[in-house]
Amino acid sequence: MRIFTLLLSFFIATGAWAQGSVTGSVLDNTGKPVEKASVIILNVKDSSEVKGTSTGSDGVYHLRHINPGQYLVVASAVGMVKRYSDPFTVGSQETTVPGLRLDPEVKALSEVTITNKKPMIEQKIDRVVVNVDASPTNVGTTVMDVLQKTPGVSVDKDGNISLKGKSGVMVMMDGKPTYLSAADLANLLKNMPSSELEQIELMTNPPAKYDAAGNAGIINLKTKKNKARGFNGNVTIGGGIGKGPKANNSLNLNYRSGKFNFFASYNESYNRHPQTLDLVRKFRDTIGGPVVSVFNQHSDMMNDFSEQSFKVGTDYSLDKKTTIGVVLTGYFNPGYFDNTSKTNIEDGQGNIDSVMTTFGHTKMYWHNFGTNLNFKHTFDTAGTELSADFDYLGYGSSSYQMYQTEYATPDGTLLPPVDTLRGITPGNIYIYTGKVDFVHPFKNNWKLEAGIKGSSVRTDNDAEYDNLTAGKWIVDTTKTNHFVYTEMIGAAYGNVTKVFNKKWTVQAGLRLETTNSKGDLKTNNTTFNRNYTQLFPTTYIQYTLNDKNQFVLDYGRRIQRPDYGDLNPFKYFLDPYTYQEGNPYLKPQFSNTVELSHTYHSFLTTTLNYTQVTDIIQQVLLQNDATHTTFVQQGNVARQENIGLSVNAGLPVTKWWTPNLYVSGQYNDFKGIVNGYPLEVFGYSVTGNMNNSFTFKHGWSAEVSGWYQGRQVSGTLIANPMGQINFGAGKQVFKNAGTIRLNLQDPFNLGHFSGYSRYGNVDVTIVNHWDNRVVNLSFTYRFGKNQQNIKEHRQSSSASEEESRVKKGN
Known part of the structure; x- marks a missing residue:
């Protein structure tokens, strides 16, 4: 009996010795400890509960006597969303789980709302988040269409984006700059299907962690990542018809098991859309004098573009604290642009002197390839971590242009000669960037963030224009050019956050950026250099009066550097008298912004802002009276002052109807x-945006949305009011594995541009119509393990951290 007792004691002792323990912490979304949070450890194999506990006043939990194996933990608290950890291995020693941060709970809008369905608009402390898939009217549309109806965002006739009435927005893809010119970015967004997006983040005054570029702040486009465990994915097939056909198709695949995660996506789109442009240009011998000549121009244009894009990547957890990843991205965007432009050249009394007709055909091709290497190491449960990203981005473009211009008398008799112009304009951009970020929380609710970044950019554009003379192509030296631009930027930042108590939180940051750039116009052996170093402070003060009222006061200084394409001095023609030209002598613009916002009951946010901008970069119409030519160019036109007041409100009216309204005065x-x-x-x-979301029984949903832009003053251009109304509906099928969506975009055809520019010797009136009235239909099917508990674990496990590691290279 004594021997049996000794053996039993031995086995109990050895069993206890072989067991391990688990510890970690639970924080809220501001980094404060969450007391009495429920923490449960689950078996990875079947999600069965093993043991539970709760956190202490410091937010720390301990789970002891855990057998060796694969586990994960789930943390929850009243009024907060559950958060799952990544899987980890328990041995005989203590295992430390990275800290889990709980976000405030978003209540379901309806008893029949799909689990984890997000609202279309989320108002957060430092940004507004737009969930793209929450809106049925986004089906079959492009990213530019979605931006146009996003609260606070406006898009002009050329695709230039403004935020809260201010131009100079930095548009990022998954937290990284696109490095594209305004025209190339507009082209990308007009052809990129909205089905690629998960969220749009709007930050009018970003903290020091972000690049200081962007006069009006940052719009971050977050692409989709498949977040379920095992093998799964989704496929979308969609098409539309307006004045031309449209198509949007995509495939997303994901496999995650243990420490390994592989993901891939492929998107394909096609968009054929006509548009018309009417220009009336009046010429005078002296400013304010009588009109001596009028160019009355009508252009019929056809854009025909397709896009194919891909993303392939993998994450691997070296251990419970360290993750590495690699992502490869690319897109291919071939297309053509046809234009027939007829201009009646009139005298001051409106009599037609002659008629000029230009036939233009441009074949274009854009392509991009990007590589990202990323690393993250978590040091402790408090949230101390080190992360790094290294990127290579390559952009290539080619354009073959052919223009033929005929001249005729008013009765149609052709007048020789016929002018024929050919243009070949290849271009390349090579970008290398690297950054390292460090986060370290301290005791007493202090947090330090610091980092460094470096980038090297080289653009090479070589344009050759030839005239057809006597059957031979002769180089036109007045238009041919070769431009090379190099730029190096180094940056360092520090950011400190202090939570004093439940009412007061202060954040202050400082970013230093030094820029060295060189432009080389090789055709005429002209070079220029610009070297400057600037400091960019940011400050945020948050005061919570009570559970219904919260105030935030913030200040930030920012820079807007000229886009690479805008520095390129090449000319792009509509006809011999109308063209667009780059400006290699553009300077950066600087802005200072102060904002005061008040949020009431988490649904009503009011913001008052003041911004001052020096050397603002604006698109201007310039005119040569001697040659009667008009051209568009970016220039440092003025000093701008902007005062704005905006209101955003979103609150369920009933269980099935949730409206969101945004109004801004500037x-x-x-x-x-x-x-x-x-x-x-x-x-x-x-300006205003309106969205009404309706959720019905049996998987039905609907939406009515629209936007309005009143008369706008933008430098030298005055834009008349315009707007749009959209209708959409959706239906869940195949036991919620499939979704059918129908969208009717702008059925009343309200979305067209009209405006004018009148200053100095310039007098131009503009009317632009495009293919807005479109019907789209799409079907999405989700396959693989579906997923219930397991899917929810993946959706809730450090999502923001993973998204920062999985980045698109555009």
């Missing part, structure tokens, strides 16, 4: 010199 004042003429314009404008 005052803009521009003062400067443009082309030697004084510019002093000011004006008030109103």
Whole structure:
């Protein structure tokens, strides 16, 4: 009996010795400890509960006597969303799980709402988040269409994006700059299907961690990542018809098991859309004198583009604290642009002197390839971590242009000669970037963030234009050019956050950026250099009066460097008298912004802002009276002052109806010199977005949305009011594994541009119509393990951290 007792004691002792323990912490989304949070450890194989506990006043938990094996933990608290950890291995020693951060709970809008369905608009402390798939009217649309109806965002006739009435927005893909010119970015977004996006983040005053570029702040486009365990994915097939056909198709695959995660996506789109452009240009011998000549121009244009894009990547957990990853991305965007432009050249009394007709055909091809290597190491449960990203991005473009211009008398008799112009304009951009970020929370609710970044960019554009003379192509030296631009930027930042108590939180940051750039116009042996170092402070003060009222006061200084394409001095023609030209002498613009916002009951946010901009970069119309040519160019036109007041409200009216309304009023004042003429314009404008989401029984949903942009003053251009109304519906099928969506975009055909530019010797009226009235239909099917508990684990496990590691290279 004694021997039996000794053996039993031995086995109990050895069994206890072989067991391990688990510890970690639970924090809220501001980094404060969560007391009495429920923590349960689960078996990875079947998600069965093994043991549970709760956190102490310091947010720390301990789970003891855990057998060796594969586990994960889930943390929950009242009023907060559950959070799951990544899987980890328990041995005989203590295992430390990285800290889990719980976000405030978003209540379901309806008893029949799909589990984990997100609202279309989320108002957070430092940004507004738009969940793209939450809106049925986004089906079959492009990213540019979605941006156009996003609260606070406006898009002009050329695709230039403004945020809360301010131009100079930095558009990022998955947290990284696109490095594209405004025209190339607009082309990308107009052809990129919205089905690629998961969220749009709007930050009007980003913290020091982000690049200081962007006068109006940052719009971050977050692409989709498949978040379920095992093998799974989804496929979408969609098409639409307006004046031309549209198509949007995509395939997303994901496999995750243990320490390994592999993901891949492929997207294909096609968009054929016509548009018309009417320009009336009046010429005078002297400013304010009588009109001596009028160019009355009508252009019929056809854009035909397709896009194929891919993303392939993998993450691997070296151990419970260290993860590495690699992502490969690319897109291919071939297409063509046809234009027939007819111009009646009239005298001052409206009599037609002659008629000019230009036939243009441009064949274009864009392509991109990107590589990202990423690393993250977590040191402790408090959230101390080190992360790094290294990227290579390559962009290539080629354009073959052919223009033929005929001249005729008013009765149609052709006048020789016929002008024929050929243009070949290849271009390449090579970008290398690297950054390292460090986060370290301290006791007493202090947190330090610091990092460094470096980038090297080289653009090479070589344009050759030839005239057909006597059957031979002769180089046109007035248009041919070769431009090389190099730029190196080094940056370092520090950011400190202090939570004093439940009412007061302060954050302060400082970013230093040094820029060295060189432009080389090889055709005429002209070079220029620009070297400067600037500091960019940011400050945030948050005061929570009570559980219903919260105030935030923030300040930030930012820079907007010229886009690479805007520095390129090449010319792109509509006809011999109308073209677009780059400006290699553009300077950066600087802005200072102060914002005060108030949030009531988490549904009503009111923001008052003041911004001052120096050397603002704006698109201007310039005119040569001697040659009667008009061209568009970016320039440092003026000093701008902007005062704005915006209100965003979103609250369920019933269980099945949730409206969201955004209204913004802006005052803009521009003062400067443009082309030697004084510019002093000011004006008030109103913009608004409206979304109504309806959720019904049996998987049905619907939406009515729209946007309105009042009269706008934008430098030298005055834009008349415009808007759009959209309708959409959706239905869940195949036991919620499939979704059918129907969207009717702009059925009343309200979304067209009209405006004018009148200053100095310039007098131009513009009317632009495009293919807005479109019907789209799509079907999405989700396959693989579906997923219930397991899927929810993956959706909730450090999502923001994983998204920061999985980045698209565009």
